[in-house]
Amino acid sequence: MSEIGTTVFRKDARAKVTGEALYATDLFEEGMLHGAVVRSPVPHARILSIDAGPALALPGVFAVLTSKDVPGKNEFGVITRDQPVLCNDTVRFTGDAVALVAAETREQAYQGAREVRVAYDPLPSVFDVESALREHAPLVHEKGNILKHVHLEKGNVESGFPEADIVLSETFRTAPGEHMPLETEAGLAKVSQDGVITIWASTQSAYRDQRDLAHALGLPENRIRVIVPHVGGAFGRKDGITVQIYLALLARATGRPVKMHCPREESASFFPKRHGTLLKYKVGAKRDGTLVAAALEAYYDTGAYAVFGEKVMGAGVEYGLGGYRIPHTQINGYSVYTNNPPAGAFRGFGMPQVTFAWESLLDELAYRCGMDPLEFRLKNSADHGEEGPLGQIFETSTGLRQTLEGVRSSPLWKKRLDLKTVSDPFKARGVGVASCIKGCGLGIGMPDFAEAEVQILPEGTFVARVGVTDMGEGIATTFCQIVAELLGVSSESVECIQSDTFLNPPGGPTAASRNTILTGKACFLAAEDLKRVLCETAARHWGGAPEGVVLTKSGPRMEGRTASFSEVSSWMVEQGKPPGVRARYDMPVASRPLGYGLPHRIYSFASHAALVEVDRLTGQVTVLEVSAFLDCGNVLNPQGLEGQSEGGVAQGIGFALMEKNVIQEGSVLNNKLSTYIIPTAPDMPAVETSAVDTYEEAGPFGAKGIAEAASGSVAPAIFNAVRDAVGVRLRDLPLSPEQLVEAMMERHES
């Protein structure tokens, strides 16, 4: 194996370092207009009237569209289509879209949007899940404020908890958060003469977008073409409709190309965020540290619309008790509507929230049992073939134990007692550990497959056509490596062409750590098939048996005869063969379904250890070192893996210590990069990444996805390190220095 397991530089890196790479924001078309959205300034209200007159009177303003101009169904949403494209009678959050404006310049479009006069009659609102669940709470949607309730049970917690010697009950809260991709939502739409609307968009989900666009525009899907240029970061934010429908509506109504590029404040205020959660846990263990019973009541605030809400909550609770052996468990998860901005998918898909709480709680339990937190986890971690906490069977590669053993053997963990020593009396240091589990793929009940087409070009190079998007993680390079490895060529001679719903086969979204396995495997199968076709072609040309042909780096060889790939390509044409082959791979499903689309069959695991320093006076926490141990199956590209890990740690540190959307009465107060703080270069500690030795049979060359697990256990490792340093534990995320100072003082006094 030469292509697999070695660092192959990203195929797109050159175009990105020179500035040649085009993103949706970089597209310009002759005669194009710019679009802007008229958004509700209030969290919940009836719309009394909309007057476009003042806007239309402004220079440059070309058109104003309202709900009446939505030709198809005025709704969208990934699973539940409960969000109007343009609100007709009711707005449900501050920022809900009411009208669209197209103008000659971007400034004129936004100016126009400010001048569309909308009269509202306010309705009562709810802004937190507890209020939303009260009797007689204002209803966000007529059907009630519970979007989804998931109930899972294994064993019997009623009899389980009394068996425990130590029982802890704790409530945790996590704040809503922002993805902050460097590129905001953007795209360009154009109607061609044959009536096809082409939308270039910064999206993770070209095919689902095509479906949703067709639904809202009242057009067959073959009239909608979605093309994805380079994507400037997404992390779940662009998994679905952002500006695509607006663009298509405006382009159709005006007959001119229309571009949108959301300003940062708009992006950070009104597009789906990470769910804020309220998590009530109870856990019990024997004195020797054996877990006996656990219960979780989880409330995910999905805001005004579902987006992915029910699935984020459903998947979230699937990970809420980690990958441990627990005989008695009970889970109640609720996805709850409020009048906050909608929440959607964000790296980890509901997992980082519960992982923070659960791994904090386990840590505390370890202390109470008088055990080392790492040994405590090792004692309870489930292995391959064993039953997980929900009753799922870990029937594929299961590396939780190896990740923990990795931490145990790491310099950071071994030296943790020495590392704690610090001469400054106002500083304290501590080391913490935490683990996480994340399913690969969408879960049972959602169609989860991908196709790929691998072609040979006349020049003798290869192309992998896929339906998914590289949103920055580097998956396109991975696909090239897979194809190259199978054909025995260098990945230099393989190109990956991504999402274009007219030219490429469907691939589903770039999400849920599914692409390495799904599209990767589809590439694998297609390349394998193409290899067969190449050998057959050469054999037929030379008059021999295909088994006698071997592929070398430069082309096929048979009994002293050689040819270049370019020649074989022309023979394929002569023999009437198409230049490429397609393959499809379906995500394997779990053999023991639990309902609600749960569980996954394939899981990735991670464990993180963190060294922190706490300033006893200010409560400031600084992360000094992080070691990551990842169960990603066989490593395809070490540099790519490190990239995912280091970026994941950065997002984990932001999640733990900095990032929180301050939302007051439904309005996001910190919607700028100067007020919503994400980690900068000086904030980042040294990150050490290791992959543990596992092999996932289903994945290409033994690999599975890791993007989400690589971030998931960072925050609890930090909170646990703080506990180790100063003896107190906070239960609200992100960590508030003021709260920490208070807690340290309380501890001092008692």
Next chain:
Amino acid sequence: MEISFILNGNPVNAGIAPTQTLLDVLRESFRLTGTKEGCSEGECGACTVLVNGKAVVSCLMLAPQAEGCEVTTIEGLSLGGELHPIQTAFVKEGAVQCGYCTPGAVMSSYALLSENPRPGEGEIRAAIAGNLCRCTGYQKIVKAVQRAAEEMDDPV
């Protein structure tokens, strides 16, 4: 109004509105879209270019202020198709993921290395502190700058 300045080594003129930013002029009038807009408020660094050799966020500079200046954008670093050692180092160290922050980070690194050819790790981190990156965690960007410094110092 009309302004003239040196853009990537060539004298240019542009008809602009006095309130336009340098960023908009570069992207819209010259279609040099390598310089990115991440915030328009001087907070992300994606729009960093060199003005008379200094790293500047072009979204905060009004275009008329560029009159007579020497402006270098990411496109100006690899004239003739050959990558600058900083660009090569970014590729080789895996410092690029989505790439949206990359041009700005490369330009800040360029300004740093012009002033301080052998910066320490802390100096590198400080120099790119204004270049936000949501993908990489910065470690590989820092390594890329270190590598570029070594290679530029030690021409083979």
